[in-house]
Amino acid sequence: MIVLVGGILMIVxxxxxxxxxxxxxxxxxxxxxxxxxxxxxxxxxxxxxxHSHKIRRKAKNWQFSWAVLIPLYGMPFFALIWPQSLxxxxxxxxxxxxxxxxxxxxIQATMFSLLAFYIASAAFRAFRAKSxxxxxxxxxxVIVMLGQVPIGEMLGRWLPETGLWILRYPNLAAKRAxxxxxGFGILATNLKIIFGVERNWLGGAGK
Amino acid sequence: MIxxxxxxxxxxxxxxxxxxxxxxxxxxxxxxxxxxxxAVTVLDRDNDAGDQLxxxxxxxxxxxGILAYNIYRRAVSDEGNEDWSLVxxxxxxxxxxxxxxxxxxxxxxxxxxxxxKVASTSITGxxxxxxxxxxxxxxQGEFYHTGKTRVLIAGALFIFLIFYYFGKAQRGFKMYxxxxxxxxxxxxxxxxxxxxxxxxxxxxxLSTISxxxxxxxxxxxxxxxxxIALYQTPLLVPNRDPIVYTxxxxxxxxxxxxxxxxxxxxxxSVFFLTDSQFAFVAGVNGxxxxxxxxxxxxxxxxxxxxxxxxETGSLSGAIQIAGTDAVTQLPFFITTCxxxxxGEELYAASAYLxxxxxxxxxxxxxxxxxxxxxxxITLALIFxxxxxxxxxxxxxxxxxxxxxxxxx
Amino acid sequence: MLNIDRRWIFLAIGVVSIVPFLIGIGMPxxxxxxxxxxxxxxxxxxxxxxxxxxxxYAPGTQAENTPMAIAVMRHALHNDVSVFLTANQPLxxxxxxxxxxxxxxxxxxxxxxxxxxxxxxxxxxxxxxDKDELVSAWESEGNVLPxxxxxxxxxxxxxxxLGYAPVFNLVILGMTNSIEAQYPQDAHGNSTGEMPMLxxxxxxxxxxxxxxxxxxxxxxxxITYAREKIGMPVAFGVTAVMxxxxxxxxxxxxxxxxxxxxxxAAEYEVLLYENGVxxxxxxxxxxxxxxxxxxxxxxxxxxxxxIAFFAGGFHKKTALKGRG
Numbered sequence: 001m002i003v004l005v006g007g008i009l010m011i012v013x014x015x016x017x018x019x020x021x022x023x024x025x026x027x028x029x030x031x032x033x034x035x036x037x038x039x040x041x042x043x044x045x046x047x048x049x050x051h052s053h054k055i056r057r058k059a060k061n062w063q064f065s066w067a068v069l070i071p072l073y074g075m076p077f078f079a080l081i082w083p084q085s086l087x088x089x090x091x092x093x094x095x096x097x098x099x100x101x102x103x104x105x106x107i108q109a110t111m112f113s114l115l116a117f118y119i120a121s122a123a124f125r126a127f128r129a130k131s132x133x134x135x136x137x138x139x140x141x142v143i144v145m146l147g148q149v150p151i152g153e154m155l156g157r158w159l160p161e162t163g164l165w166i167l168r169y170p171n172l173a174a175k176r177a178x179x180x181x182x183g184f185g186i187l188a189t190n191l192k193i194i195f196g197v198e199r200n201w202l203g204g205a206g207k
Numbered sequence: 208m209i210x211x212x213x214x215x216x217x218x219x220x221x222x223x224x225x226x227x228x229x230x231x232x233x234x235x236x237x238x239x240x241x242x243x244x245x246a247v248t249v250l251d252r253d254n255d256a257g258d259q260l261x262x263x264x265x266x267x268x269x270x271x272g273i274l275a276y277n278i279y280r281r282a283v284s285d286e287g288n289e290d291w292s293l294v295x296x297x298x299x300x301x302x303x304x305x306x307x308x309x310x311x312x313x314x315x316x317x318x319x320x321x322x323x324k325v326a327s328t329s330i331t332g333x334x335x336x337x338x339x340x341x342x343x344x345x346x347q348g349e350f351y352h353t354g355k356t357r358v359l360i361a362g363a364l365f366i367f368l369i370f371y372y373f374g375k376a377q378r379g380f381k382m383y384x385x386x387x388x389x390x391x392x393x394x395x396x397x398x399x400x401x402x403x404x405x406x407x408x409x410x411x412x413l414s415t416i417s418x419x420x421x422x423x424x425x426x427x428x429x430x431x432x433x434x435i436a437l438y439q440t441p442l443l444v445p446n447r448d449p450i451v452y453t454x455x456x457x458x459x460x461x462x463x464x465x466x467x468x469x470x471x472x473x474x475x476s477v478f479f480l481t482d483s484q485f486a487f488v489a490g491v492n493g494x495x496x497x498x499x500x501x502x503x504x505x506x507x508x509x510x511x512x513x514x515x516x517x518e519t520g521s522l523s524g525a526i527q528i529a530g531t532d533a534v535t536q537l538p539f540f541i542t543t544c545x546x547x548x549x550g551e552e553l554y555a556a557s558a559y560l561x562x563x564x565x566x567x568x569x570x571x572x573x574x575x576x577x578x579x580x581x582x583x584i585t586l587a588l589i590f591x592x593x594x595x596x597x598x599x600x601x602x603x604x605x606x607x608x609x610x611x612x613x614x615x
Numbered sequence: 616m617l618n619i620d621r622r623w624i625f626l627a628i629g630v631v632s633i634v635p636f637l638i639g640i641g642m643p644x645x646x647x648x649x650x651x652x653x654x655x656x657x658x659x660x661x662x663x664x665x666x667x668x669x670x671x672y673a674p675g676t677q678a679e680n681t682p683m684a685i686a687v688m689r690h691a692l693h694n695d696v697s698v699f700l701t702a703n704q705p706l707x708x709x710x711x712x713x714x715x716x717x718x719x720x721x722x723x724x725x726x727x728x729x730x731x732x733x734x735x736x737x738x739x740x741x742x743x744x745d746k747d748e749l750v751s752a753w754e755s756e757g758n759v760l761p762x763x764x765x766x767x768x769x770x771x772x773x774x775x776x777l778g779y780a781p782v783f784n785l786v787i788l789g790m791t792n793s794i795e796a797q798y799p800q801d802a803h804g805n806s807t808g809e810m811p812m813l814x815x816x817x818x819x820x821x822x823x824x825x826x827x828x829x830x831x832x833x834x835x836x837x838i839t840y841a842r843e844k845i846g847m848p849v850a851f852g853v854t855a856v857m858x859x860x861x862x863x864x865x866x867x868x869x870x871x872x873x874x875x876x877x878x879x880a881a882e883y884e885v886l887l888y889e890n891g892v893x894x895x896x897x898x899x900x901x902x903x904x905x906x907x908x909x910x911x912x913x914x915x916x917x918x919x920x921x922i923a924f925f926a927g928g929f930h931k932k933t934a935l936k937g938r939g
Contacts, residue, residue, distance in 0.1 A: 011362075015355050018348035019256040019317055029789065033781040036450070043449025043479035046456075050478045061497060100709050105674040108706075111485035112511060112675035116632065116909060117625045118518040119539075124624055124916040126542035128924050138921075142914050148855070148878050150642035151907040164647060172862040175534065178550055179863060180580055182532045184573045185554040186419040188369055197373070197565045198426060198557065309820050311793030483706060484831075485675040510831050511676065511856060522621075533832075535856050 007194030047072065075099065140166055242267030244276060244303070244325040244337040249344065252306065257317025257348030259308035262295075264325045264337070266303045273299045273327045277334055280307065283320045283341060291324070308346075318345050357611045364579070369572030376568030384567060389528050389546035390559050393427075396502040396526050397434050405501035406441035407431070410491060410516065411455055412507015412531070413447045413484060419554065420532050421451055424507035425458050426557035427530075431504065432462035436471055443494060444477040447487045452479040488512040492519045505529040505544070506553065509536045517543035530556065583609060624916065631912045635904040644903055649865060650882040652872035653826070653850045657687060658890070660823055662695035662746045665816040667825040669837070670700065670707040670714065671783075676830030676854050677710055682880035682899035683852035684714050684828045686887060688774075692718070692727055693765065693892045695746045697812040698774045699794070699822070703783035703833045708802065711776060725765050725893045730758075732770040732805040744772060744811040770803070771810035778802035783833070787840040791819045791847075820845050824871075828852040834861075838869050852879065877902050 010028070013021045051065035078096040093101070129135040146152035147163020192198035245265025252259040267273065278295040281288055294313045295305050308315035315321070322341045326334035376382055400407045409431060411424040428444070435442050444459060446452035456477040463472040480490045492515065495503070503520040505513070505527065513529075513536040520527050521543050529540035530548025540547045548556060551573065558566030583605070590601040646654075660666065668688055672680040691698045700715065702708040719729045735753060743752050750767055754760070760767065768774055777798045780786045789797045794817060795807050807813045816822050819841050827834035827849065834851050841847040848871050851861055855876025864870045874880055880899030887893040 015352050015359055016350055017254050017256050017352045018350050019258070020348075022256045029782075029785045032785060036782060039449040039453065040482075041449075042453050043446075043482070046449075046452060046479040047481075050475050053475065097712075101713065104706075105677065105709065105713070107489075108483070108485045108674035109677055111489055111515065112678070114515050115511060117628050118514050120628045120909075120913050120916055121621045121624050122514065122518060122539065122542045123913050124619075124920045127917045127920065129921050138917065142917070145910045145914060148876075149907040149910050150644050150903055151911065153645055154642065160645065167859060167862060168866070171859050172866055175860055176863040178534050181551050181573075181577060184365070184576045185532070185551040187365060187576070188569045188573045189419045189423060189554050191366060191369055192566070192569055193422065197569065198422070309818065311796065311817050484673050511854065535860055 003194060004196060007190070011194075044072070071099075140170075241272050241327050241329055241333075241335045242269040243327055243335050246338060247323040247325060247340040249321070249323065249340075249342040251344050251346050252308075254349055254352045254354050255308075255346075257346045258315045259306055260315055260321070260342070260346050261304070262307045262323065263304040264323075267327055270299055272329055274330045275299055275328045276303065277326045277328050278305070278307075279324045279326070280313070281322050282316070283322050288322070296328075315346050317348055320345055354611060357609070365572075365576045368575045368579075369569055372568040372572040372575065373565050374568070376564035376571070379564075382567050382571050384555065384559055384570060387548060387552050387556065387559055389530060389548045389552070390556050392526075392528060392546045393431060393504075393560075394434065396504075396528055397431065397438060397440060399526055400501035401438040401440045403501040406443050406498055407435055407502045407504070408491075408495065408498070408500035408520075408525070409442065409444045409504040410507070411444065411446065411451060412505075412509060413487060413512070414451075414508035415448050416450045416454060418508050420508040421448075423553050423557060424530075425451075425454055427504075427506055427560065428455060429458045429462050430557075430560045432459045433466045436463040436466035436468045439468070439471055441473075442476045443498065443500065445480045445487070445491055445494065446478065447480060447482055447484070449479055449482070452477065484510065484512055488515050491516060495519050495523045495525070499523055500525050503527045505531070505540065506548070506556075507531065509533050509540075511536075514539035514543065520544075627912055627916075628909065631908040632905050635908045636901070638904075639901065640904045641900075642904055642907060644878070644881045644885050644900060646882040646886055649873045649875070650879055651886065653687070653874065654690070654883060654886045654890075656824060656848065656850070656871055657690050657696070658694070660691070660694055660696045663815070664823045665697035665699065665812060665821070666691055667699045667701060667819075667822055668711075669703060669825060669827045669829075669834075670711040671703040671827050671833040672710060672830035673704065673706040674710065677713075678902070679854045679877050679880065680828040680830055680852060681710060681714055681717075682877070682897055682902075683874045683883065684710075684826070685717055686880060686883040686897065686899070687826050687852070688714065688718055689725060689765075690883075690887055690892055692768055692773060695773070696823075697772065697816065699777055699812070699816075700774065701777045701783075701786075702779045703829075703836070705779050708779040711778065712802075715774070715776060719768070721761060721764070724763070724895050726763070727766055727768045728761055728764045729774075730767055730769045732801075732803065732810070735769055739771070739809070739811070746772065771805065772812055775807065775810055775812055776802040777807070784836040784840060787819070787836055788844070791841060791845050793818050819847050822847065824848045824850060826850045826852060830854050830857070832857075838864065842869055850874075855879075877906055 009024065013025055048069065051068050053059075054062045054065045055069075075096060078094065078099070083094045083096060127138060127141070129138050143159060144163040144166055146155065147160040152159040152163070189198065244267055248263040250261040250263075252261050262278065264276070264278075266276075276297045276299065277293055278297065279291040280294045281291045292313050294307060294310060297303065297305060307313075320342060322339055324336050324339045326336045328334055372382075397407060409428055411428060412418070412421050414421050416422070432442060442459065444455050446455055456474075459477050460469075460472055463469050480487050494500075496519070500520075500523070503517075503525045505516060505520075506529070509516070509531050510533065513531070513533070517527060517529065517540055527544040528546045528548075529544040530553040531537065531540065532550045532553055534550065537547065537549055554573075555570045558570045587602060587605055590605055593599060594602050657666070666687075668684050668691075670680075670684060688698055688700075700711045702711050715729075717723060719727055730753065735749070738749060738752050741752075743749050746769075749769060749772065753767060753769075758767075770776075777794075778801065780797060786797050795813055798807050801807055801810075819825070825837050825841055825847055827837045829851065830853070834853060837847075837849045842849045849869070850872050851864075851870050852874040853861065853876075855878065858873060858875025858879070861870065861873055865873055874883055877899050881896070881903045884893070884896040884900045888896050
């Protein structure tokens with residue numbers, strides 16, 4: 001019922017510019033971040049519960065659970081309660097900034113850089129000219145890849161120009177078609193949710 | 208008297224709402240070297256919340272020495288007038304009109320009467336004021352935004368079509384859904400995990416609950432969890448978003464209940480990992496390498512991490528079924544996974560699995576909406592060609608029907 | 616050959632990524648109209664204008680997104696355009712801080728000397744907020760521009776680190792009415808109401824451009840809530856894999872241009888260098904050598920994989936199985 005009323009209300013609100021309608025929308029925009037913030041507490045609680053169980057039961061690889069819990073509570077501690085720098089005092093960088101810039105950022109960048117290795121491996125393993133369409137796909141991929149890098153331009157001006165043509169025309173047409181399809185899928189799914197046709201996402205409350 | 212009447216005469220030509228110069232207000236004596244602006248015209252802006260006014264004023268005949276115009280406003284009420292506030296400065300080269308109410312420091316209140324006066328400003332900052340003019344109208348909000356009519360018509364049409372097919376399906380009309388290999392393989396994939404005694408890993412995407420792909424994924428999770436409950440296969444559902452975690456937890460719990468196996472439900476099987484994208488991927492990769500699930504489901508919204516997930520799963524030897532509407536990630540899933548649900552197949556999956564009439568009707572409704580768009584695109588293509596050949600502007604006519612300009 | 620150990624492939628990628636980086640070949644990079652449009656637009660802006668640079672990405676995609684943001688930030692600061700720095704997630708906030716430190720790092724060419732909001736409060740209280748007058752007044756107090764520095768940048772006049780605010784799509788919507796209402800204080804605790812750049816640009820209606828540097832779909836929020844609501848010009852700086860998704864927005868005019876991946880950032884750096892805004896190109900330009908080598912290797916692997924596939928007769932076996 002909440003979803004039905006809320007969904008219809010927000011649809012109708014979109015077409016009504018009056019102040020009363022804007023007040024409803026402003027009310028919603030004030031509540032949404034609050035709900036999101038409380039949901040984070042649930043998430044942190046879940047993570048703490050799972051890993052503290054592992055530690056208590058000395059389950060397999062329980063030591064790594066400490067590696068999860070210590071930074072989980074350590075970072076907010078250094079951000080809020082003890083924001084000093086490594087050398088004491090309030091000069092930058094604080095311990096929080098240091099850990100973020102020198103541990104978290106490189107770790108995340110490293111994870112993303114794995115993509116380069118995995119793409120090469122996947123390209124070797126799976127990119128096969130098994131059919132005419134697959135061959136066309138491969139050729140287009142090679143042209144676009146070479147067109148994107150300076151070495152492609154050195155091989156011939158036609159490479160980057162053809163690559164850009166592929167991006168600006170066939171790719172654009174296909175992406176637009178997919179966007180339209182996905183858009184209607186979103187519309188239909190949202191209608192199903194608002195009008196109660198789709199209730200699995202409610203879990204137990206949906207029955 | 209003549210001076211007070213002049214502004215009224217000048218604005219009486221074809222303007223709906225006029226401003227009346229206020230009796231008793233003295234005009235500044237103009238410096239002979241700097242001309243003053245004329246009367247101010249105020250109109251209520253359409254399609255707003257009663258917080259905007261359209262303000263026009265006549266520029267001076269002679270712009271010599273003028274740097275900018277300072278526009279002052281004050282509210283007028285029976286209790287007394289407020290002080291003047293400088294609400295806008297318009298350089299002399301720009302048009303002598305603006306929308307008042309955009310400045311958050313000087314908002315327009317609905318139903319309040321306002322007065323305006325405009326001053327020509329010299330380079331030294333000296334101001335030479337034109338007449339003080341009081342609006343005869345107050346700003347009012349509208350109850351319907353006329354600029355969104357096209358959106359309303361299109362939305363109503365598409366919603367009608369979807370509900371039409373809802374009804375048609377409920378009346379027993381048989382509708383065909385083509386087989387989707389990935390969905391048909393779900394049973395086989397879960398059976399494989401049961402035989403091997405290994406868990407099933409289900410990743411419901413990395414997006415929030417407001418993303419439709421996540422909701423579609425949770426719908427599939429419900430059905431997958433029910434099957435898993437029957438087979439008593441371990442299930443692992445790591446989540447990136449705390450709200451998605453709470454919903455996934457409820458979905459899985461309910462699925463076990465419906466399968467008649469509430470005792471088999473493990474609350475630790477659905478858990479929140481982290482809300483950082485690559486930290487989440489690292490965590491899931493670790494789970495895959497340690498727990499060695501036999502079946503991996505990647506259903507929902509994914510971004511750059513998709514290849515890392517799928518390639519690691521492939522390394523661990525699991526059968527993998529992926530589904531996302533993130534088009535850029537589809538190539539990675541297609542190359543590394545055994546089955547992939549592409550784009551809308553993810554949304555259609557819940558209809559396909561449950562075979563409920565309304566669900567299938569919704570899929571048909573989507574297709575009919577797409578058919579309408581295809582008609583418009585075909586028409587646009589034909590009209591575009593005609594425009595080139597015959598030097599006409601039919602395409603612009605169609606564009607004006609279908610698209611709407613910036614409306615706020 | 617089809618069963619070659621993946622680790623050889625990983626080693627090859629590692630080698631071709633490191634060697635060009637060390638050698639530094641410096642192959643020329645030509646520019647595309649999508650990036651030139653952004654450059655030309657920012658080039659037309661001046662000291663009365665302002666732009667938003669939104670760091671809508673996490674450290675994972677910083678290799679592609681950070682050079683874009685830094686290049687545009689340098690361009691804006693060179694033209695005395697006020698720059699608002701925001702982020703749609705907490706990690707993006709860290710990226711914004713990192714980018715600001717990079718632009719003000721004396722060890723890096725084309726750096727700027729930053730003056731904190733508190734340090735120039737006396738001049739602000741005296742009503743000196745015009746950039747040229749501010750620089751003169753600041754230097755007349757005995758402050759000397761360091762050698763090699765491109766200029767002074769004053770917090771609250773030239774830049775404001777607004778940072779992260781939750782539910783960022785609603786924050787954008789709120790900023791169409793008032794930026795101060797969404798960010799009463801900046802990330803350093805300074806009151807935004809006292810900042811000259813906030814007094815001159817109170818809402819997104821008065822801001823000239825929003826550049827969203829994004830590694831996810833968050834950049835589309837700027838179109839939905841800013842561009843379509845109030846007509847605010849928007850530009851994208853996205854990762855290469857996402858760049859193909861947004862060509863429809865370029866064609867329809869909903870974004871003025873797009874920097875796609877490291878290539879897009881390199882193009883912008885080249886434009887800055889060729890137009891005399893910077894004395895050197897940056898990390899993205901250097902990275903293009905690595906990208907060239909990596910792309911060549913991947914194409915080589917694709918070709919070798921197909922040769923092995925067809926030479927081994929696997930295509931016939933696949934056809935027989937009916938799984939062509």
